[in-house]
Amino acid sequence: MLLKLAWRNIWRNKRRSMIVIGSVMVGVIALIIIDGLNNGFLSQMLFNQVDLNISHVQIHKRGFHDNKVVQSFIPDKKKVEKILRKNGKIKHFSERVVSFGLVSSAVSSSGVFILGINPEDESKITTVSKSIIKGKYFNGKGREIVIGSKLAEKLKVDLGGKVIALANRPDGSIGSEVFRIVGIFRSPSSNFDKTYIFVPIKTLQRMLGIGNNIHEFAIVTQNYNLAETVRDEIKQELSDKYEVLSYHDILPLLIMQMDLYKETMYIINMIIGLALIFGIINSMLMAVFERVNEIGVLMAIGMKNGKIFSMILLESLLIGIVGTVFGVFIGLGLNEILSVQGIDFSLFSKSLESWGIGAVIYPHLSLENLITTFLMIPFITMLGAIYPAWKAIKLEPVAAIRYV
Amino acid sequence: MEILRTENVNKIYRDNGVPVQALKDINLKISKGEYLVIAGPSGSGKTTLLNLLGTLDKPTSGKIFFENSDYTSKNRKELSEFRLRKLGFVFQAYNLIPVLTALENIEFSMMLLGIPEKERRERAMNLMAELGIDDLADKKPNEMSGGQQQRVAVARAIVNNPLIVLADEPTANLDSANGSKLLDLMEKMNEEKNITFIFSSHDKQVIERAKRLIILKDGQIVNEN
Numbered sequence: 001m002l003l004k005l006a007w008r009n010i011w012r013n014k015r016r017s018m019i020v021i022g023s024v025m026v027g028v029i030a031l032i033i034i035d036g037l038n039n040g041f042l043s044q045m046l047f048n049q050v051d052l053n054i055s056h057v058q059i060h061k062r063g064f065h066d067n068k069v070v071q072s073f074i075p076d077k078k079k080v081e082k083i084l085r086k087n088g089k090i091k092h093f094s095e096r097v098v099s100f101g102l103v104s105s106a107v108s109s110s111g112v113f114i115l116g117i118n119p120e121d122e123s124k125i126t127t128v129s130k131s132i133i134k135g136k137y138f139n140g141k142g143r144e145i146v147i148g149s150k151l152a153e154k155l156k157v158d159l160g161g162k163v164i165a166l167a168n169r170p171d172g173s174i175g176s177e178v179f180r181i182v183g184i185f186r187s188p189s190s191n192f193d194k195t196y197i198f199v200p201i202k203t204l205q206r207m208l209g210i211g212n213n214i215h216e217f218a219i220v221t222q223n224y225n226l227a228e229t230v231r232d233e234i235k236q237e238l239s240d241k242y243e244v245l246s247y248h249d250i251l252p253l254l255i256m257q258m259d260l261y262k263e264t265m266y267i268i269n270m271i272i273g274l275a276l277i278f279g280i281i282n283s284m285l286m287a288v289f290e291r292v293n294e295i296g297v298l299m300a301i302g303m304k305n306g307k308i309f310s311m312i313l314l315e316s317l318l319i320g321i322v323g324t325v326f327g328v329f330i331g332l333g334l335n336e337i338l339s340v341q342g343i344d345f346s347l348f349s350k351s352l353e354s355w356g357i358g359a360v361i362y363p364h365l366s367l368e369n370l371i372t373t374f375l376m377i378p379f380i381t382m383l384g385a386i387y388p389a390w391k392a393i394k395l396e397p398v399a400a401i402r403y404v
Numbered sequence: 405m406e407i408l409r410t411e412n413v414n415k416i417y418r419d420n421g422v423p424v425q426a427l428k429d430i431n432l433k434i435s436k437g438e439y440l441v442i443a444g445p446s447g448s449g450k451t452t453l454l455n456l457l458g459t460l461d462k463p464t465s466g467k468i469f470f471e472n473s474d475y476t477s478k479n480r481k482e483l484s485e486f487r488l489r490k491l492g493f494v495f496q497a498y499n500l501i502p503v504l505t506a507l508e509n510i511e512f513s514m515m516l517l518g519i520p521e522k523e524r525r526e527r528a529m530n531l532m533a534e535l536g537i538d539d540l541a542d543k544k545p546n547e548m549s550g551g552q553q554q555r556v557a558v559a560r561a562i563v564n565n566p567l568i569v570l571a572d573e574p575t576a577n578l579d580s581a582n583g584s585k586l587l588d589l590m591e592k593m594n595e596e597k598n599i600t601f602i603f604s605s606h607d608k609q610v611i612e613r614a615k616r617l618i619i620l621k622d623g624q625i626v627n628e629n
Contacts, residue, residue, distance in 0.1 A: 001508070001511065001512065001515045001521075002515075004504075005501070005503065005504065008503035012502070293499070294499070294501065294502070297499040297501075299460075299484065300458065300460055300493050301487065301512070301513050301560070302485065302486075302487040302489070302516055304481060304484045304485070305480070305481070307516065396461075397460045401460070401499070
């Protein structure tokens, strides 16, 4: 009955309650949009890198990740392949030769990562093949090369143009090859577009004089969340001559940033909650002062302070719950629309692309933060009623009954 | 059987720093089943005395005993519990909870006692039928007349079988016909259920029906019969 009484008390002054519920609702919508945007921002920063190049899990010879020397080959390619094929959690994998070198055109040159790939396998691992804006993704034969748009601008080359790639061979000599540009890609990361070039794996192996050796296996699992499980499973089957890394290991700073962001959301919740709390205090104080006489009667008929206190807190909590529920529904609806359409931040495209995010951000809500908002905002709303409730129980029954 | 006793009760208010003696040396003994009216002109101390007897206020000096237990030294929580279990109140302005129906208003004090919903509903309905107000069950206070509201207030006051019902000017806001109907009801409850009623009133028809009358003047009992 206390709940019924509290609920009905809220609607005694519909306009005032609707204003407070509206303010809670706006706060919750703002939190959902902020969370969606921030989370989308960080997720895009992380997953663009994962999808463009990193993949979910990588296997190298131990030490290759920190020191990419050309002679650090995968010790037993066949053995690794066998292990990968029998793991049901792995969707695709691709062999890579990775080298750091120089690419030159007639007018300019630039330091780049040269990736020797099998395009058919690699197209299942990364999104580069889908990011071609000119020409095509190569077929993996001959001296074809795919480069980024930023690099093409820097080298002042276009489709059909020739570039020379140079890189160290294991014996210390320089390997070189002339390539014809068959495709130019544009990814969400301007840095990636400037520093990565893709050539057929056989051509790069020949250029570096490394036979059939490779440096890396790039693996895509059934979903992102399986990356660490798959890493651990592969690790168990390989000796310590190998290093097996998930994208968490390769991009630790971004993962830390995402974890830190979750903590930040608590603070943002608190700030919005604090902004709301003053409105709640004001509204609940008015509600208490309007009912001084009635509170006096409740005291006279034997309602204890604890129950009166709870009733006022409950009224505020109900306002918070109603506002939060509506806010979550509207916020989720808006988030759903924005997550499909994306929010165009072309005005800031330069800086966003340098962060590897892309000019369009697709909001992405985290369930954890949504639950935090759902629990925290009604709780904060309830806290806002503590002072008015305290004022109520400090009333003297005789004075309260006579209060006009 | 004596249920209530006051010993040299005094109440002094401060009005802008000036002490005002509202009650002076009140000595009273009230037995179970009494139908007592405290009468007197405005400012004589009727409501102050009723508030003290209702444990809503404390005397400046003197003691008040309920069933031989001193209630002037009890704390707020104990007094609240006592009022819930032992006292019923009927106010001049009815003071029903506006957001609850008549039935819920009557149920409310049973809810505070922790009586299960089914039982309290049954008890409230039975009492309403007994008082002839069962047709008001689903009506909210603003849908009832003053007389109807005051009858519901009486039901609320007696539903927990209190030791004493304190009624402060219960007929003041009613016309004489409705006032008379209300008094009939309270008399009936006094006679049939042996509930003790203490009224404060200067309404002639309340005073005429008193089985015991105490006249107050300037905070002192000047006549008792």
